[in-house]
Amino acid sequence: MVKTLLKSVRQYKRVSIETPLFVTMEVILECTIPLIMSKLIDDMTGTSMAPILKYGALLLVLATLSLLFGVLSARAAATAGCGLAKNLRRDLYFKTQDFAFADIDKFSSSSLVTRMTTDVSNVQNAYQMLIRMAVRAPLMTVFSVIMSMSINVRMSFIFLALLPVLAAALFGIFFYVHPIFKRIFKKYDALNNSVQENVGGIRVVKSFVREGYEKEKFENAAEEVRKDFTMAEKILALNNPVMTFCIYVSMLLVSFFGAKLIIGTGGSELSTGELSSLISYGVQILTSMMMLSMVFVMCSMAQESGDRIAEVLNHESVLRSPENGATDVKDGSVEFDHVSFRYSGKNKKFALTDIDLKIPSGSTIGIIGGTGSAKTSLIQLIPRLYDVTVGAVKVGGRDVREYDLQALRDAVAVVLQKNVLFSGTIKENLRWGNKNATDEELIHACRLAQADEFVTQFPDGYDTYIEQGGTNVSGGQKQRLCIARAILKKPKILILDDSTSAVDTKTDALIRQAFKHELPDTTKIIIAQRVSSVQDADRILVMDGGRIVESGTHEELLALNGIYREVNDSQTKSKEA
Template identity: 40%
Template sequence: MLKLFRNLGPYRWAVAAVMALVLLQSLSELYLPTLMADIINDGVVKGDIPYIWRIGGFMLGVTAIGTIVSIASSYLSSRVSSAFGRDVRRKVFRHVESFSLQEFDKLGTASLITRTTNDITQVQSVLVMMMRMMISAPMMCIGGLIMAVSKDAHLSLVFVGALPILALTIYAIASRGIPYFKAMQKKVDKLNLVLREGLTGIRVIRSFNRFEHETARFKEANGDLTRTAIKVNQIMASMWPLMMLILNFSSIAIIWFGGVRVSEGQMQVGDLMAFLQYAMQIMFSLLMVSMMFVMVPRASASAVRINEVLETMPVIEDVEKERKRASENKPAESAARGTVEFDNVTFRYPGAENPAVSGISFRALPGETTAIIGGTGSGKSTLVSLLPRFYDVEEGAVRVDGADVRDLSIEELREKIGLVPQKALLFTGTVADNIRFGKADATDEEVRHAAATAQASDFVEEMPEGYGSAVAQGGTNLSGGQKQRLSIARALVRKPRVYLFDDSFSALDFKTDAKLRAALKAETTEATVIIVAQRVSTVMEANRIIVLDEGRIVGSGTHRELMQSCDVYREIVSSQLSEEEIA
């Protein structure tokens, strides 16, 4: 947790101010019992009414000061903790944005959401408590002991028996509760995962009538978390009555032995009352410590999980600024702008025994369309993921404009690429906002032109507010084909050097598919186009077709050439087209 608290650097003066205010508050609370003892000893016993009024007014003044500094410390500590939480959330989010897909696979989306929200909130809550109690509790405990001893050293021996018992009680209970707090965070992750899957996959769940199954999954995860929470709360709940029992027995002992000392004339009544209040302050300071024992273990577990995210370094590292500047200043490569080259590329997913692709070599040139086709699991989408460096190759190299993608900055590389993913994903906002996701400063004319090229303008203009129409989260208010066309428009408005279409025409009918490919041909005359497709009709007119089978290239050439030379391609064609269409 201390690592996270380094983020308090910008607020160190505010934290110091909070501690100073808490110190003043503690001093005022420690001073009040002494003033009360003076009123009783010198005012009430002697019948000195003016003295009672004078000291009573002074007590009110001390109380007012204590109240003001308490309010100020609460306000300031809340502002500091809120700013700390904001900064850590921003830091975690920015760091997570730099992750490759490998880190997302390792940590899990549901867990990352929990760590960015629930875990940071836990640490933020404890920070408020620590800023106020870290000074207050020790001050009240040590100061109370000193003041109690100053009133009557012999009566202070009561603490010799009470405090060790109190400390052992806190330790015994906290040591049993800490493991449960750590387990709770993992169970919150599990519940979040089940809930997220249940909500995002609601259509599939309903279509397969698996609602009862998902309800049972949620009930199990929820019940598991509830049982752990009940167990830990039962353990921690026993702390309060036990401590109150010790506190009350201590009070009885103080009154008993203090009464004897008062009757013997060794102690005044006012001092006994002040001593009793100091005893209460000492005990309650330990109660505050026990509350920290309840909160700190859970926050500590949360801090470990947050630090795990911050300390996870992306496998794919961006180049240093100096290397970026060097690449910008070096002479232009001999390769034409937009040239893509796979040079003997081999890649396997983390933990996989066999490579997903092996020995892949081909070139995709500007002004040409290179199509990649193959059966399910042949490695088509894997190749698309290697080009924008979602993953890094194990062997060989992927080059853009003659430069290895690992020698380019991530930003520089991805600025050259317009990717249309296999699963069309849209964001909340308007239609225009989603198209401008590809180019933030795109004009209205550029947005309309991109939509028209993607064959999306017809259905967009029929929507109630046209390009200003709202798109629901994930584009759930649009059909699959409409989402695909908007995803294509988003890539087109970018005007990149390289277009990557990862099975991006699968939801389109044949007529729209043909019109779209014709419009793309006119739009991408100077760019490199790489199309991954399942349908033969989509790739037949490509300048070059790469045929994959089990992660290897088994054929390369035009449609006619492959029909004569590649058995795998002929099988794919014959499974999709009639003999008249093939002829």
């Protein structure tokens, strides 16, 4: 995990190395100050100002330099920590962009969001403390113990005796709290998932007046996180009293035995200045241990966060481009060679079973079937959004697994029923299909998709701003803009996955007519619920239970008196009624 995270330090290695160097200089100077103070106290005789001026000037220089190195270390640590966080978020985001749908399903989108936000922040804070506090505390402890032993070995054993007690308390708290934080982050994922579902489906929530239910669900999730965090914080809170107790005990013991030594030996074994230094070193030692406890607390939170981040960064996507993959898609022909498919190895049932199908380039194929008949599963195999389990899918006469993924997907355009528009102008959204498209090409594509008419009625026309998710346009308008975006891609295969469900039958017919005349060489695959949307296709497939149960033209399927005939008759009767 640590090795994986450190790969994201990259250009911030220098400040990461500088931080402990600055901290080391700061510690050396701070540990020197009490020693100088002891000499100042012991050399004070009568009313002479010489010792004060001499040691005072030295102390001023040491304190100034210590402050300077402290500022430099803090600045370098902040730069390194923020830089690591930036790189981690970048690496996580870029990694998820390469994920297949199956990878997204494995982690869940809400969990990935948590890892890029909360988990990265925890790692950032821990990293800053590790390169600064975790270096400062042990160094301060070691140097202070050495300096105290140089003054009086027996007195220094007071501090050494307390160190095991503090260490035992720290490790005990750490190992007890870590499993709780592991549980908390899973509940964070559930909390984020609740928020994501609610915001994404807010229209449904309001239309069914389910605000109260959603509030209760969120409150329960938030309460679960609060309970676990409270438990963890209560355990961590034991740290401060243990530290404070050890500090006061050490101060009392040092003062008691130090005073006895000064009085009993007349100052020959321990002077007043040396006792003052011992007290200062004792405070430094125990304060350092308190700092170390803070590092342990932060690391106990960050360890689980780091594991979750490393899990994503080390995950190998189930879909990858082959080395030297083919980049030229010959044409839009599609072949399913005895294909069977299931979404994961855990699923015993196949979503698709023994699909044997050949689609000539430039033809129009219609697909109908009931909900759950695996129509969408079928077309998702063409641009290799998922890989087949058995058999092979071929595009342009070549297995899709032999293509470079980008080249393959550039040749295939998919318009979903619930396609997405992004925040930005209509022009910016359309240019997702072709970033170099001219205004004339944008207008032409919109005319083919029957979108130009309503776009020109907007006050700002093609410069109209689309809100996030396309909330300021209707479902039918959104679908037509998505179709225009796909047309601009000039694909060899165009897939419409029930993407005209929100438009009227007249507009649907005009869109299909435009495809026929303007895209004669593009293979068009139309998934629809309405028979009228596919009846003019060169071939119509009827799917049921993950299989192709009927295949033929509109007239041929009607003659079969099967599922297609039933669907057609039911829709015809509903129109007549």
